[in-house]
Amino acid sequence: MKKALSIITCLLVIFMLFILPASAANNTDTNFSISITSTSVTSSNSATARRLKTDTSSSYINYTKLADKTTSASGPYKFIAKIYGSATSSSAMVDCTSYVHNSSGTVIGYRSDAVVTKGSVGLIRQDVYEMFGSGAYGQIWGRAYSSSYTGTAKGCWSVDSVGSYSYYNASTLY
Amino acid sequence: MKNVLHMLCGIICIAVFLTSCSDANIDGNSKNLLAGEQTTVINGYEFPIDAVDHDHTYITANDVTYLGIGDTINDYVCLSNEEIGDFERGVKGLTYTLNHVTVYNSLSDAGVSFDDCYDLYDEQSIPEINNNKFMVVDMTAYYSIEDGNESSINVSLDFDIKFWNDKGANYHDIRPSLLWFSMHPVETDEELDRNKQYFVYRIKPGEAADFKLGILVGESYVNEHDVYLAQSGPEQKIDGFTPYYFKLFSEKTEYMYGEDLSR
Numbered sequence: 360m361k362k363a364l365s366i367i368t369c370l371l372v373i374f375m376l377f378i379l380p381a382s383a384a385n386n387t388d389t390n391f392s393i394s395i396t397s398t399s400v401t402s403s404n405s406a407t408a409r410r411l412k413t414d415t416s417s418s419y420i421n422y423t424k425l426a427d428k429t430t431s432a433s434g435p436y437k438f439i440a441k442i443y444g445s446a447t448s449s450s451a452m453v454d455c456t457s458y459v460h461n462s463s464g465t466v467i468g469y470r471s472d473a474v475v476t477k478g479s480v481g482l483i484r485q486d487v488y489e490m491f492g493s494g495a496y497g498q499i500w501g502r503a504y505s506s507s508y509t510g511t512a513k514g515c516w517s518v519d520s521v522g523s524y525s526y527y528n529a530s531t532l533y
Numbered sequence: 534m535k536n537v538l539h540m541l542c543g544i545i546c547i548a549v550f551l552t553s554c555s556d557a558n559i560d561g562n563s564k565n566l567l568a569g570e571q572t573t574v575i576n577g578y579e580f581p582i583d584a585v586d587h588d589h590t591y592i593t594a595n596d597v598t599y600l601g602i603g604d605t606i607n608d609y610v611c612l613s614n615e616e617i618g619d620f621e622r623g624v625k626g627l628t629y630t631l632n633h634v635t636v637y638n639s640l641s642d643a644g645v646s647f648d649d650c651y652d653l654y655d656e657q658s659i660p661e662i663n664n665n666k667f668m669v670v671d672m673t674a675y676y677s678i679e680d681g682n683e684s685s686i687n688v689s690l691d692f693d694i695k696f697w698n699d700k701g702a703n704y705h706d707i708r709p710s711l712l713w714f715s716m717h718p719v720e721t722d723e724e725l726d727r728n729k730q731y732f733v734y735r736i737k738p739g740e741a742a743d744f745k746l747g748i749l750v751g752e753s754y755v756n757e758h759d760v761y762l763a764q765s766g767p768e769q770k771i772d773g774f775t776p777y778y779f780k781l782f783s784e785k786t787e788y789m790y791g792e793d794l795s796r
Contacts, residue, residue, distance in 0.1 A: 394618030
């Protein structure tokens with residue numbers, strides 16, 4: 360019995376090692392600056408280039424401070440954020456946030472809008488790495504929550520994340 | 534003892550169940566998008582046409598102003614444009630000068646510890662990292678404003694690594710990526726988070742700071758001399774915005790692993 364217990368304990372330890380998330384991630388904060396003009400136009404971050412996605416983690420958004428941690432975030436009170444992805448650093452980007460796919464690539468659901476409110480920090484669910492694999496890139500885009508909230512949204516973000524924060528969006532199957 | 538055994542088995546079963554759940558690729562009854570909605574397929578995934586950005590033209594090699602060793606760039610950029618709104622980046626009075634570039638055979642040949650690097654890779658990747666070239670870029674930051682305020686400011690180092698010949702996802706050669714910054718915050722820094730603010734440093738008015746950047750580079754990018762240090766900014770072509778890139782390969786670039794055969 361002791362032997363069986365030892366084997367199971369070893370298996371458990373090995374298994375836990377596999378399920379623990381890797382510590383490496385592209386999770387340093389870089390600034391975003393997004394022109395929020397209307398509810399129908401989604402604009403790209405113009406502060407930094409798209410970033411290498413290294414895992415399947417959600418993306419992190421900080422709409423309280425810039426990356427220097429001293430300058431306050433600025434811009435419209437609310438905006439809708441999306442994470443776009445691409446296979447290369449220069450190919451056309453696609454919205455990897457709004458749709459849920461099955462393993463065949465068919466759309467089987469959608470995600471609610473990620474409404475980012477000034478003063479908040481949180482995560483956006485997206486599937487950049489799942490869709491494009493190793494070497495994929497992600498970028499934050501945004502559009503107006505309503506025509507009352509326009510301007511240039513400035514804060515910081517990271518394409519990967521480590522740690523627990525609340526999610527800005529949720530998935531729903533059709 | 535049996536109870537302990539059952540408990541362990543239970544934990545394993547729960548762990549297996551949890552790892553089988555994933556936010557992406559949820560299997561279920563497939564339904565199409567809205568009837569009549571035009572779709573396109575990218576990398577095997579179906580998207581509505583309007584989910585793909587076809588509206589922008591991205592910067593190409595011909596749109597860039599290249600700078601070299603000995604050149605200086607202003608960190609502060611300000612412009613107003615209909616497409617990107619009021620664009621402002623960097624710190625007024627802060628400049629960066631490119632002093633020197635050295636290409637080493639590997640991270641360890643450059644004398645840089647993996648533990649000192651930005652947390653982009655885990656420890657299992659060390660052998661792969663050491664199979665790739667490592668560029669060390671010597672630069673100087675100078676903060677010229679002297680308005681009586683002697684306190685230091687936090688600055689986020691705002692550069693991107695660029696290359697023009699992108700071979701696509703899952704290409705065997707590791708892509709150029711910024712992996713080391715000699716002035717990164719230490720673990721014991723009470724104000725800056727070493728992981729999330731790795732590229733943030735402090736500088737005083739009137740002070741010059743010499744620092745080094747380390748870039749992990751696949752061999753093909755070295756052979757093609759295709760690595761640039763770019764001032765962060767829009768990726769799209771924007772009227773009135775000139776992107777500045779430091780050209781890291783030049784006749785002054787040193788190769789610490791032998792003769793550069795590609796020239």
